[in-house]
Amino acid sequence: MISRAVLGLLGLFHLINGLWMLLAPEGWYAAVPGVTLEGPFNHHFIGDIGLAFIASGIGMMMSFRMGKTAAAFVLAGATWPTLHACFHVWEWVVDGLPSDPHILASTGIGVIVVSFLGFALAWMRAKQEGIV
Numbered sequence: 001m002i003s004r005a006v007l008g009l010l011g012l013f014h015l016i017n018g019l020w021m022l023l024a025p026e027g028w029y030a031a032v033p034g035v036t037l038e039g040p041f042n043h044h045f046i047g048d049i050g051l052a053f054i055a056s057g058i059g060m061m062m063s064f065r066m067g068k069t070a071a072a073f074v075l076a077g078a079t080w081p082t083l084h085a086c087f088h089v090w091e092w093v094v095d096g097l098p099s100d101p102h103i104l105a106s107t108g109i110g111v112i113v114v115s116f117l118g119f120a121l122a123w124m125r126a127k128q129e130g131i132v
Contacts, residue, residue, distance in 0.1 A: 003121045007063035007074055010118040014081060015057025021050030034103035056080045060118060063125065071122075071129035078115075078122035085115035 020028045025046040029035055059077020062070040088111050098104045126132040 003124065004063045007078075007118060007121050007125065008061050010114060010121075011057045011060025011063065011074075011077060013057070013114065014053045014060060014077075018050040018053030018055075018057060021046050021053065025050070033106040034098065034100065037103070052080050060122070063122075068129045068131050071126045072131055075119075075122045075126045075132070078119040081111075081115035082119040085112045088112060 017028075025043055026041065028050075029041050029046060056077045056079075059073045062073035062077070088107050092098075098107065123132065
């Protein structure tokens with residue numbers, strides 16, 4: 001029950017992040033530590049990623065429902081943020097850790113830990129339902 005609630009909250013986190021990216025992309029770009037260092041503002045790119053986070057969040061919020069179908073949506077929803085986190089981990093392997101502690105914390109906790117936790121819980125939920 002607790003893992004389902006955590007998955008739902010993580011889904012809500014991703015949904016809100018995606019909505020913020022769509023509805024106020026300039027504000028999102030300026031507010032999230034490290035984003036401005038990744039390149040110039042790109043409205044289309046931020047919107048594309050925002051849509052992916054919205055879809056992921058909705059899928060993960062299916063954790064509040066029971067059954068195999070809901071578990072499959074949760075696992076699918078957890079996949080995009082995890083792939084995104086893996087890309088950041090790869091950047092750290094290739095380029096080294098960020099020197100700015102705000103970027104390190106923002107990416108480390110807000111992207112990597114949140115995503116890996118969500119995927120681990122989603123995988124456990126899928127195993128419980130017998131779909132993996």
